[in-house]
Amino acid sequence: MKLKKGVPVIDQGNSLGFWGGKFGGNFVPETLKKPIEDLEILFNKLKKDKKFITERDKYFKNWVGAPTRFIKLENLTNHIGGAQIWSKVVSDANGGAHKIYNATVHCLLAKRSGKKIICGDTGAGYAGKMLSMAAKKFGLKCKIFMGAKDIARQQPNVKAMKKNGAEVIPVYSGSQTLVDAVSECMRFWVANCDTTAMCVGSTVGPAVFVRICGWSTSQISRELKVQLIYEFGSIPKKLKLYNCVGGGSSSFGFWNEFMDYDKKQVEFIGVEAGGPKKSKKHAAPLTYGSKIGILHGAAQYVNQNSDGQIEETESISAGLDYPGISPLHCFLKDTKRARYTAASDEEALNAYKLVTKFEDLRPSLEPSHAFFVALKEAKKLSKDTVVVINSCGDAYKDRGILEQRLGKKYVKSN
C-alpha cells in the first residue's frame, strides 16, 4: 500500500472509492446509490470550480473566521522543558470547533442541489451545532440525530442547536451514542433522500462524505502552513502535529497540507480515546488493533466481535466515542505516514488540568487527549522540535463533566 505524492489523499481512492484498495467504499442500500452518485458529480465539479472556491473562502474568512490563531504556549513550554509547544487554536472558529468547515461546505452543496432540508449526526454536539448554524445561515431546515446519552452529557451544544432552530432527534437504540446517531441519520436519509441532503459529521460514511469532509477541514492545515512560515521563515526541520482522532476530520484537516513532507520532518501523531483506565472498552480501533470491518457504508478498522457485531465503546469525550475510524486514517496508518496512540479518560483530564493551569486556553475533552500525549512526548524532545497541538474544540460544552470529575474551580471562568 502506497501513498502517492502530488495527489490529494481524498482523491487517491480507486473507482469504487477504496483507499489502498480496501478502506472506504460504498456499502450502502440501493436506495442511496443515486443520491450518492449525484453528490459525487456535484462535488467533483464544484471542487474544481474557481467561483465555488472563492465563495467557500469568503465564508471561511468572514463567517467562520479564518485564520484561527497559531500561538506559542510559553508557560507550558517552560514547565515541560523539552520541545517548543505551540497550538493551533481551531476552537477560535465560529461555533467553537472545526466542525464548522464541513457543515458550511455541506450547506453550500445542498443549496446548489436545490435541497431544502439537511440532516446530520452528532456526538459531542459540535457537528450538530455547526450544521444548525450553517443551515440557518443558508436558509435550510435542519434535523440533527443525537444519542440520548450524548444529549444528557453535552447539554450546552443541544441548547445551541435548538436555539438555531434545528430539530434535535434523540436516538435511543444501541449504546445511545454517536454510532447510533449516525445509523439513525442514514436511515432518515434512506427514507427522505429525495428532499433532504445529508451531512456526515466526520471523515466517515460512504466515500464521498469522507472526501467532502476531508476537503473542508483541510482549511486548518492551509492556514497552519502560512502561519509556520511566518513564524519560522520556513517549515521547521522537526515538526510534530498532534491531534485527537474520533472519526478523524480535525486530524486529517490538520495534516493534509503536509502530507508530502518526509515524516522525519513532519510527523503526524493521532490520539484516540482509550476510555476509562479501568474499563476494557475503548474507542481506539487503530491503537488496539481492531480488525477491518464495515461500518456506516465504509470498510475500516472497527471495534467488533468475531461475528461482526459492532462493539460498544466508552470514552469520557462524546466526540471520540466512536467504534470506527475514517478510511483515510486506516490508509495513513497502513502506509505508515501517521502514528496512532491512545490516551485514557484520566489522562485527558490531567492534561486539561495542566493546560488550564499554565495557559489561557481551554481545550475540550477531545483535544485534551492529544495534549496528554504531546506534553508527555515533548518532555523528551529537543528544543528545536516544534510540537503543535490542534486545540480543535472549546471546553464550554464539557462544563458538566469537568465539574463532576474535577470540581467547580475548573469551570468557573467559562
Place this chain on the structure above:
Amino acid sequence: MSNPISVAFKKARAENRPALLTYTVAGDSSKKQSLNILKAISKNADILELGVPHNTPVADGSQIQTSAYRAIKKGIKINDIFRIVRDFKKFDKNKPIILMGYYNMIFQYGANNFLNKCKTSGVNGLIVVDLPWPENKDFAKKCKKKSIYFIQLLSPTTTSKRLKEIIQNSHPMNYFISMLSTTGGKLKVSPLEILKNYNRIKKINPKKEIVIGFGITDKTIGKLKSADGLVVGSAICKEITRSLNSRQNPVTNVGKLVRKLKNRIK
C-alpha cells in the same frame, strides 16, 4: 435440479397468485422459538426469508431493529443461524430459505466459508442489504457457483440505465423496494404507483421473478396481488413484539397472521 426458489414461484403462478415471502429475524425471540415460528408458517408461506441480526442495521426501521436487538441479546451467533436453517430443512426440505443481512457479518465469517455453510445447511438465496451493484459482482458470482441465488435490490431511485444493467446481470429473482423508506415504514405511495414502477422493471426482462417488499401489511397486500411475489417483514416482527408484550405465544400468533396474509392473496 432447479433452485427451490424458482419452484416456489412456479407453484404460486399455477395457483394464480403471487408467492408469499415472510421475513423473520433468526433467534427472535430465542433460537428455539424462531425455528418454531418458521415451522408454524411454512404451510402458508412460499419462501422464508430469515434475517441475520446485525446491531448497526442502517436500512431497518424500528420493528426489525427491535427483533434484531432481542435476538442478539439472547446471544445468537451466525453458526446458530445455520443450525436453525438445517433443523428447519429436516422438517420441510423443499421450502426455500433466503438469508438476509448486512455484509460485515459475511465479511468477518469469510465469504467462501459463509457460502459453504449456506450450501451445507440448505440456504437457497441471499440478500445483502449493503452490498449493491456493482460492488456485489464478485460475491454474486461465488453464489452462482454454489447454485445459491444472489438477490439484487432495486429501488425507486434506481435509474433506468442502472436497472437494465442490474437485471441483465441478475440471478432469477430480484427484490423491488416499494418506496423510499427503511423497512417498516408506512406505505407512503399508492399500490397503483408501486405497481406502475414494478411493471416498468418487469418489462426489462419478464423472465426474472420480481418481488415487492417494504411497508406491506395484511391491509395492503391484497392490492399488490399482480406481482410475482410479496414480502412481509416488519408486520411479522411487530406481531412477535406484540405477542411477547401481552404474554401470548408468538408462534401461534405469527402462524395466524401468515395464514391471514395468504388468504388475502388467494
